Amino acid sequence: MQNFEFYGPTHLVFGKDTIKELSRLIPKDRKILITYGGGSIKSNGVYDQVKQALQGYNVFEFGGIEPNPKFETLAKAIEIVKKEDINFLLAVGGGSVLDGTKFIALASKYTGDDDVYDAIMKHGKLPNSAVELADVITLPATGSEMNCGGVISKISTSEKLAFHSPHVFPKFSIIDPSVTFTLPVRQTINGIVDTFVHTMEFNCTYDVNSPLQDIWAMGILRTLISEAPKVLANPQDYDARANLFWCATCGLNYWISCGVPQDWSTHMIGHELTAFYGIDHGQSLAIVEPRLLRNQKVAKSYKLAKIAREVFGIQESVDLKAADMAIDKIEEFYNSIGMKTKLADYGINPQEAAEKIRERFKERNVAFGEKCAITADVAYDIVKAC
Ligand code: NZQ
Ligand code: ZN
Numbered sequence: 588m589q590n591f592e593f594y595g596p597t598h599l600v601f602g603k604d605t606i607k608e609l610s611r612l613i614p615k616d617r618k619i620l621i622t623y624g625g626g627s628i629k630s631n632g633v634y635d636q637v638k639q640a641l642q643g644y645n646v647f648e649f650g651g652i653e654p655n656p657k658f659e660t661l662a663k664a665i666e667i668v669k670k671e672d673i674n675f676l677l678a679v680g681g682g683s684v685l686d687g688t689k690f691i692a693l694a695s696k697y698t699g700d701d702d703v704y705d706a707i708m709k710h711g712k713l714p715n716s717a718v719e720l721a722d723v724i725t726l727p728a729t730g731s732e733m734n735c736g737g738v739i740s741k742i743s744t745s746e747k748l749a750f751h752s753p754h755v756f757p758k759f760s761i762i763d764p765s766v767t768f769t770l771p772v773r774q775t776i777n778g779i780v781d782t783f784v785h786t787m788e789f790n791c792t793y794d795v796n797s798p799l800q801d802i803w804a805m806g807i808l809r810t811l812i813s814e815a816p817k818v819l820a821n822p823q824d825y826d827a828r829a830n831l832f833w834c835a836t837c838g839l840n841y842w843i844s845c846g847v848p849q850d851w852s853t854h855m856i857g858h859e860l861t862a863f864y865g866i867d868h869g870q871s872l873a874i875v876e877p878r879l880l881r882n883q884k885v886a887k888s889y890k891l892a893k894i895a896r897e898v899f900g901i902q903e904s905v906d907l908k909a910a911d912m913a914i915d916k917i918e919e920f921y922n923s924i925g926m927k928t929k930l931a932d933y934g935i936n937p938q939e940a941a942e943k944i945r946e947r948f949k950e951r952n953v954a955f956g957e958k959c960a961i962t963a964d965v966a967y968d969i970v971k972a973c
Pocket of ligand 1: 623625628731781839854
């Protein structure tokens with residue numbers, strides 16, 4: 588096992604009827620800005636529950652944070668935070684609302700001379716504090732409710748980039764799985780695939796003798812496979828919804844990454860597909876991952892074979908053969924829950940996408956993956972095969 592540090596200060600409150608705990612969790616003297624998305628929280632009753640719990644507080648609101656949150660929108664919220672002296676941000680929504688809120692929290696404290704987006708997203712000049720933030724998370728996918736990362740898009744440059752700061756760990760996250768009964772099927776399956784791929788990014792690399800992390804990771808994969816059909820058959824299945832949410836949180840709260848190498852190249856390529864073509868995050872991952880795993884099959888054969896045997900029950904003793912079978916099974920699983928796995932399914936030309944992404948990675952001079960094997964040229968090959 589490799590050396591590691593783990594820091595996870597977020598207080599989780601998980602279960603039915605937990606939104607009312609807001610009044611216990613937020614000090615009464617806070618000036619709160621509630622942030623939300625396109626209105627799902629108003630139609631499914633979450634907004635009313637939040638407002639009810641915050642009666643007597645000084646509350647402002649900022650709605651309209653879009654999926655793949657845009658800097659151009661978040662900039663307006665930063666103005667409000669500064670003008671009104673907001674000292675507590677409460678994100679109510681999916682990963683996009685929460686990521687956007689993390690950016691607002693950090694950017695509101697930026698005092699440098701550079702453009703705030705460039706400073707935080709490109710030059711690593713992050714403020715050393717942030718406005719206190721917490722969330723009522725309504726979509727199981729990103730793990731943003733228990734991590735310190737965010738992914739922000741910029742319309743004017745077609746960029747989608749990630750940032751991390753220990754100052755944006757949510758102070759607390761309320762996870763009431765029953766609020767996910769209203770998720771559109773598309774978002775439910777996006778979240779299942781996102782969680783699956785997070786787990787793979789952390790686990791499907793090379794062996795460092797970390798059996799506990801492997802068992803945790805494969806437990807998440809197995810749980811996703813067993814619970815996904817249940818929520819698709821019965822969207823109101825509380826237990827299955829709860830199990831999926833807990834998988835999503837544990838998929839990206841960095842427990843399974845303790846002491847092991849990480850990949851993240853599927854995400855880096857997927858973010859570019861979203862930036863260029865606007866497809867959902869989960870959709871982009873389902874397209875890239877099977878082709879990337881096939882491209883990296885030899886380097887990843889030990890872990891892929893382990894996944895074949897311990898997640899999919901494949902009885903094949905030759906690692907490379909088992910690895911191939913695992914990749915087939917993963918794509919079959921995505922297809923079985925209704926997730927498409929080809930660029931052509933979205934009317935995107937693989938050759939064109941591959942060229943754009945190769946150019947971008949060359950410009951940025953980057954290489955991804957646990958051994959930096961995913962260079963611009965390798966990414967080109969992968970996307971061309973998508
Ligand atoms: O905007 P509203 O009206 O709220 O509707 C949303 C949105 O249209 C809807 N929704 C959310 N909860 C709902 C609901 N509809 C009905 N009932 C509910 N309970 O779902 C749509 C998608 O929401 P979004 O927040 O965009 O989805 P998700 O949680 O999958 O977040 C995706 C974003 O997170 C980033 C992605 O790149 C993408 O920008 N990621 C963040 C990560 C992190 N912070 O660690 C890691 C991930 O790998 C990922 O990159
Ligand atoms: Zn993801």
